[in-house]
Amino acid sequence: MHAAAAEPAFEPLIRLEMEMETFLSDWQHCDYLSSFLARMISHNRTDPVRHANFFSSALNELLEVSFRGGSSGGRIGCTVYRQGELERVKLSFPCPPGQHDFYREAVSKTRKGDAYARYLDAVSTALAPTREIVLLDLAINFEAEISLEEEASSSITLVVDLPLGGIVS
């Protein structure tokens, strides 16, 4: 007999797609899109205003990662899902094949025991945050669990689970 209960499904809330070239044409897109998506998905959270603020903060960092590391051919896609107190962001964007190793490494470092020490060291000494540090920030300050999906060599998908429902309440 199979006793394990099935994991509750993530419910899709919203999906946004745009040409990467258009996205990369203006840095403000990160701010606009994160604010808009945050407001859209937060309206039925316990505290919609604060949830949107928290979510926008995290999503903006992810969009900035794709802005700094993405390449212009193809489309950027962002889907937000929900499961209970958890929001899952799937952010796909075109990036050169040579960058995949970088993301694999950066994502794996968010789960290592020394993640907090690495983060503190970066805040303490780095002149500007790298994309790796931004992912560490999400893991530490937003309690995010980050993974990677690689379905094509020309793009990458960051999967970020954010337990914001619990944090905001």
Place this chain on the structure above:
Amino acid sequence: MNIATTLSTPHQAVYDPNSQEFSVAGVIRPRSVDEIAPSLSALRQAIEVARGVLYINVKRLVQMNNTAFHAFSRVILDACRSRSDIRFVVVTSSVVGWTERMFRHLSRIEPQVTVEVYDSKFYPGQSFVEDTSFIPILRTQTKMTWRHERAILPRHGMRPGIHMADICCGIGDFAVLVRKEFQPARIVALDHSRASLAYARNVAADFGIVDIEYSYGDASEMLLEDDQFDLVTCRHSLQIFNQPHVLLKELYRICKPGGRVYITNEKNSHCLGEPRSQSIQWTYNEVAKLFSHFEMDVELGPKSRRFLADAGFEDIRVESFMVTNLDGDPQDFADIITAWENVYAGEMAVKRGDPPEFIERFRQGFRDHIFAALHPKGYAGWPIWAASGRKPL
């Protein structure tokens, strides 16, 4: 010296030398550090002139990306290393949760940095008005004022389909009544009391109401965006806020151009009753003085016109109404006065250090007001001023 910087990006960095406080507010999401160079320079200058403790106020920081966080942190941490004589106190808000989470790391790196969460000292009377034992009487108060306000509100911009915000919503009962009577398209209800909001959410859940957006927030520094609402209501709150013009400025900010801000306030010294009018009048004059001691102006009602005009509103409308013992059950009126006696005489006067003989006379006026309310030929009143202004287009 005043160092003020306003950049093209919507954030402000200001140093106040009198309080040695460097404040950063708004949204700071630069692509590169260069974009915020003037603000970073302002912080460096503030550090140069500060002695002892420099406060870094991020209470009104709505968003800050990692680029900006690292840049500001860099300046603070470098100063810790070069200036052993200076301490930094970063003041975050309990409303914007991520700021405390991010800035607390600085204190792990440098012991010269401490992080404080600004919360309970929101305004001086907060502890009195957030007392959960007060909740039943707040419900009764709303029930009694609603009889008047349901007729008044349409003259101040209330109509079906609008987007509205009820700021300082307390236990949220006004929002529920408005939703039922006027069917606005959106209601945001904000308060700074977690206990009141929890109560409001429970009541809403019990009635199957899911479309009122209850939010925890500081009314003087809201996360709500500019120009959002057709009508912003703020009832009985300017009078218990030590800086009503600051609150009004925020109400103005979130109101749409052409929309209205509606406020209600009292003039407590005008509470009245017959018989025993003199005792009643003496006590309510003392109520006004007592609140004044705690930096609250419960005489604000008739000043509403001036406050609205000074805040930049136009088409200002002011009216008053009297809640009386003849509005429904006189016992409801009496229950309100009993609650006032318990808080004003039983807690606030005691906290002010008033002698027992004063408190006894103070209590007698409330008891006489109750006597008037319940007397078969008596009359007891509680006057309230309702006012609104339109935000210019």
